[in-house]
Amino acid sequence: xxxxxSELFSALSETRNENIxxxxxxxxxxxxxxxxxxxxxxxxxxxxxxxxxxxLCGNKKEPFLAADNDLPPNLCPIIRSSYDLAVSDTCPxxxxxxxxxxxxxxxxxxxxxxxxxxIKPIHVMxxxxxxxxxxxxxxxxxxxxxxxxxxxxxxxxxxxDEALREAIHVTNEEARARKELxxxxxxxPALLSGKDxxxxxxxxxxxxxxxxxxxxxxRLTEEIKKKAQQGYHxxxxxxxRILLTGTPLGENDDKVVSLVEEYGGLVVAMEICGGxxxxxxxxxxxxxxxxxxxxxxxxxxxxxxxxSPNKKRIQLLERMIHDFAVDGVVDLTxxxxxxxxxxxxxxxxxxxxxLEKPFLHLTTDFSDADRETMRVRxxxxxxxx
Amino acid sequence: xxxxxxxxxxxxxTKAVILDCAENNEILSYHIVPSEGDVVALxxxxxxxxxxxxxxxxxxxxxxxxxxGRVSADFANSIKTEILCHGKGAHAMIPSARTVxxxxxQDSKAIRLDEEGNLIDFAMNDKCAAGTGRFLETxxxxxxMKVKHLxxxxxxxxRPCEISSTCTVFAESEVVTLRAHRNEDCNIVAGLHxxxxxxxxxxxxxxxxxxxxxxxxxxxxxxxxxxxxxxxxDTEILVPEYPQIVGAYGAALIAKEExxxx
Numbered sequence: 001x002x003x004x005x006s007e008l009f010s011a012l013s014e015t016r017n018e019n020i021x022x023x024x025x026x027x028x029x030x031x032x033x034x035x036x037x038x039x040x041x042x043x044x045x046x047x048x049x050x051x052x053x054x055x056l057c058g059n060k061k062e063p064f065l066a067a068d069n070d071l072p073p074n075l076c077p078i079i080r081s082s083y084d085l086a087v088s089d090t091c092p093x094x095x096x097x098x099x100x101x102x103x104x105x106x107x108x109x110x111x112x113x114x115x116x117x118x119i120k121p122i123h124v125m126x127x128x129x130x131x132x133x134x135x136x137x138x139x140x141x142x143x144x145x146x147x148x149x150x151x152x153x154x155x156x157x158x159x160x161d162e163a164l165r166e167a168i169h170v171t172n173e174e175a176r177a178r179k180e181l182x183x184x185x186x187x188x189p190a191l192l193s194g195k196d197x198x199x200x201x202x203x204x205x206x207x208x209x210x211x212x213x214x215x216x217x218x219r220l221t222e223e224i225k226k227k228a229q230q231g232y233h234x235x236x237x238x239x240x241r242i243l244l245t246g247t248p249l250g251e252n253d254d255k256v257v258s259l260v261e262e263y264g265g266l267v268v269a270m271e272i273c274g275g276x277x278x279x280x281x282x283x284x285x286x287x288x289x290x291x292x293x294x295x296x297x298x299x300x301x302x303x304x305x306x307x308s309p310n311k312k313r314i315q316l317l318e319r320m321i322h323d324f325a326v327d328g329v330v331d332l333t334x335x336x337x338x339x340x341x342x343x344x345x346x347x348x349x350x351x352x353x354x355l356e357k358p359f360l361h362l363t364t365d366f367s368d369a370d371r372e373t374m375r376v377r378x379x380x381x382x383x384x385x
Numbered sequence: 386x387x388x389x390x391x392x393x394x395x396x397x398x399t400k401a402v403i404l405d406c407a408e409n410n411e412i413l414s415y416h417i418v419p420s421e422g423d424v425v426a427l428x429x430x431x432x433x434x435x436x437x438x439x440x441x442x443x444x445x446x447x448x449x450x451x452x453x454g455r456v457s458a459d460f461a462n463s464i465k466t467e468i469l470c471h472g473k474g475a476h477a478m479i480p481s482a483r484t485v486x487x488x489x490x491q492d493s494k495a496i497r498l499d500e501e502g503n504l505i506d507f508a509m510n511d512k513c514a515a516g517t518g519r520f521l522e523t524x525x526x527x528x529x530m531k532v533k534h535l536x537x538x539x540x541x542x543x544r545p546c547e548i549s550s551t552c553t554v555f556a557e558s559e560v561v562t563l564r565a566h567r568n569e570d571c572n573i574v575a576g577l578h579x580x581x582x583x584x585x586x587x588x589x590x591x592x593x594x595x596x597x598x599x600x601x602x603x604x605x606x607x608x609x610x611x612x613x614x615x616x617x618x619d620t621e622i623l624v625p626e627y628p629q630i631v632g633a634y635g636a637a638l639i640a641k642e643e644x645x646x647x
Contacts, residue, residue: 352506372453377509380468384504 004196004234006227008220015203015213020092022208026052027096032155035097037082038105039273039302040127042144042295046101047167047210048159049151054093055205056100057273058082059250061366070115076336077365078248079108086116094120099154101147103127105306106339123150131300131307141296148292164291170210172282177217178204179279184224185268188325189233191224194244194257194267196234197275202251204274240265240385241325245317245347246332247340248273253366256332259378265385269324271317278302280316305339313343314350321355328358328385330378335365358384387446388413389644390435391636392428393467394454395420397490397518397603400633401431403439404641410477412637414438415630420490424454428461447644449636453491465639467632468496468507474635475599476502478625483595486585486614486622487631488604490518495589506592514553516584518604524577527557528570532607535574539609542575551584575609582613589618598622601631 027033034046035056046053058081064071067084085091094100103125104110113122125143128136148159181200184191192200207213224232242265244257249272257267271277281301283294303313321329329351333340344361351359360381364370386405393400402415416435420427428450436445450458451470458464467487475485476498485496493516497506514520518532525532539545546563550556556577563573581604589598598620604610605628615622625631 358506372456373509375456376466376468380466380504380507383466383469384506 004192004224006220006223008216008223009196009199012203012216012220013199015216016206019206019208023052023054023093023096026208032098033093033096034151035093035100037100037102037109039278039304040103040105040125040299041101042147042299043205044164044167044171044291044295045144045148045151045159047170048163049155049157050163051098051151051155052208053205054097056082056086056091056094056097057248057250058085058091059248059253059366060085060090061252071112074336075108075112076106076247076334078334078337079112081366083112083116086119099123099151101125105304106337108336123147127306128300129306129308131310131312136300137293137296140300141293144292144296144299161291164295165285168283168291168294169285170214172285173214174210175279175282177214177221179276181217181221181224182269182276182279183323184221184228186324187228187233188241189235189237189239190241190266190268191228191233192268193234194242194261194270195254197267197270198249198251198254198257201249201270201272201274235266240327240382241268242266243269243271243317243320243324243326243329244275244332245271245313245329246344247334247337249332255364255368255371256330256362256374256378259371259375260330260382263379263382265328265378265382267330269320269326271313271320273304276320277304277313277316305337305343310343310346314346317347317350318355321351321357326357328360328381330381331359331361333361333363335363386441386443387644388436388439388443389447389637389640390432390445390449391470391633391638391640392432392448392450392452392458392461393470393630393633393636394424394428394450394452394458395467395489395632396453396492398629399424399427399431399452399454400630401428401435402630402633402637403432403435403445404637405443406641406645410638410641412627412630412634415627415633417629420454425457425459428454428458432460447640447647449640449643451632451636462640463643465636468494468509469504470632470635470639471601472496472498472504472635473502473638474631474633475601475625477634477638478631479597479599479623481597482599482623484589484592484598485631486589486598486600487602488516488518488581488585488600488610489602493517493585493588493602495585495592495594497592497595508588508591510584510588513551515551515556516581516588518602520553520556520581521577521604521607521610523553523557524560527560528564528573530570530574535578536607536609538571539575539578541571542569544572545579546572546576548573548576548580551580556580575613578607578609578613579616581610582617586614586617594618596620600624601628603629605629
């Protein structure tokens, strides 16, 4: 019942794999590749420089043999996995990257990047963390400008304002298309299962030809709308509608989502990276101010838990709970992710105290070792709804 | 009259409770066996043993399984979590229950209920043995005592020892050290009860406990832990007559509801 059967969806789910070959051929033809780890990286600069931008964030399962030599075992698995993939040279995207961009997001990542620099140089941007201070925009704007200069030097190109505005149009379109796809699940009953959503989330950012990626998503959205008119849906009117929030997830991290769906719930929306988190942050293309400033303003608005206070995430969650008619919220955080783990206090405060809906905070990692302890919590959480 | 059963396959013991469909929800019989060997066979055997204790001849028409072994219980009509079942059972035994503290063999849980006994929130510790029956069992063994004598020993304590380790392995070596420093066993055991209670109460506070607070699970038979929990919570807590079978009783009550709804 839970997986969308469609050629377009299959094509979408192969985006990452398909683009490995395309990436290598493009490189042979002289294209440059810029890898990035996080939504705070302004990929628009890479695109405006004529380069290919690829995500590097890792979600490989344990063991992290290479990472275990250099990093503490109680560090968040995303950081350990990202490091492991890079050091063991098993990530084709890291391997292909001519330049790597990263940010001082959380403590674990920024210290990991220091050690990773032994393998490849990394341009680390100094991310401000108090989003409401005007000087945060000023700082980030100067950091975006510093990156622009670095890319121009590294790639031997000039990034024009015109090319940058064109790149902004591309990322705006990506956000629009993905939002329209995710918004299909405002429907009751839903049209996409949590497992479907995970596939979509995990493929974000891997299209080398970005506009054809947008077109594919648009066609898929249209197709699902048509299917819906013919009666297609996932779950039924009574299926508990769950919102998933928290740390970034990859396609392989389906433990929690599959348990929720195994026990009759449905994850209808995901407030996570690659999910709904930053889709509302589109730049007004008619705004004539400096595009570097526009990028800075957009990115400082990303509601990641590294920001303090991160009120925008709570506001976004409240809107999503309403828009997607959510019955309960699961806050999933990885072991060792202090910022999301601590911020769970405010998510619980919103969901339990203000909205009076069932709430479950889970802390886990990529392994299956705690599947049973996750199972009983998720089962009881669904019994509560 | 048809019978229904609740079977709670826990990590240390397996419990079965038999009810009929009468309105008073009276426990007709129950049986407890240690969880050793095949959990599914254990579940079935405990239920059959409970059934044999009833003189009347009748058949079990509906079974709910709960506890860690529930996932494999092929003899059951459906399965429910031990969280739901403990809440249900405790509320039926003590209708004023709004919070349930359950300390079992390998986990401890805090459960919040509404007036009707519906589950509204819960917290659970099962990542490590601290704050569970296993913790007490390990330490009792290190002291050369039986678990059932712990409360009796602790009752004589004058000045309970500070046990700072929350990890079972470290607590065990801490206890050995305390003994080497010639601390009396009664003070060591009372210290352990206080340590387990502090850990459990920290979890209970995350779900904003309301009165009455009911204490269930095998560890609830230990008067020393009950008193230590009362001291930490600064309020009286209630222990039902058979704290160990509350989960199985809750499962049997749900079995009855589901059977009658067919």
